[in-house]
Amino acid sequence: MKRLATLFTQSYQEMKKLRTVTICGLMAAIAVALSAVASIEIGNYIKIGFSGIPNRMVDYLFGPVVGGCFGGALDIIKYLIKPTGMFFPGFTFDAILAGLIYGSFTYKKPLTLPRILTAKLVVVLVCNIFFNTLWISILYGKAFWALLPARLFKNAVMWPIDSAILFMISKALHTTGIFKSLSAAQ
Incomplete structure (x- = not known):
């Protein structure tokens, strides 16, 4: 538990650095651009998108506190730039929670x-499976258990695909030295 508290404290300290804010701004711009142009749709339910990659890079570089704040802020910014459907704070909560989770798993780790x-x-x-299904159920008045099978299938398909994409991109960024230069910038 102490290691987790230290991890969150170190990530909070990252938030106070100007370079962190600058890099987060650049990553947000990349994420917004990618959300506008880079996605592959397979059928009605499966969509491979790349706009989440900058989020994961922020989580890795700066930890769960910065990652959570970045995820929540970026969710709102993306909605303001290109609204799709109605705004619902539950999805922003999910973006914050995903940043916290990824940051906890990847910050200062290979x-x-x-x-x-x-x-x-x-x-x-x-x-994705629990909270997003709950939010969709609340928003559209559909039964949670009726939505669950399709959401389970979609996420079971996307889990290894999204993981492989993130792994390959992160390896490429390590190989090119981008992560090293961003880490040295701190």
Whole structure:
């Protein structure tokens, strides 16, 4: 428990640095641009998007506190720029929670495939399957249990795909030295 408290304290300290805020701003711009142009739709329910990659990079570089704040702020910014459907604070809560989870799993740790798969699995189970299904149920008045099978299928398909994409991109960023230069910038 003490290690988790230290992790959150260190991440909170990251938030006070100007370079952190600057890099987060750049990552937010990249995420907004990617959400506008980069996604692959497979059928009616499966969508492979790349706009979440900058979020995961912020979680990795700056930890759960910065990642959670970044995720929540970016969710609102994306909605203001390109609203799709009605705004619901539950989805913003999910974005914050996902940043906290990813940041807790990856901050100051190597980005290995098992670590990414585990972090993504926790996010899928807690945020995507439980909370998102609950929010959709509340918003549209549909039964939680009726929505659950399709959401389980979608997330079971997307879990390894999203994890593999994040792993390959993070390895490429490590290889090119981008992570090292961003970490040295701190």
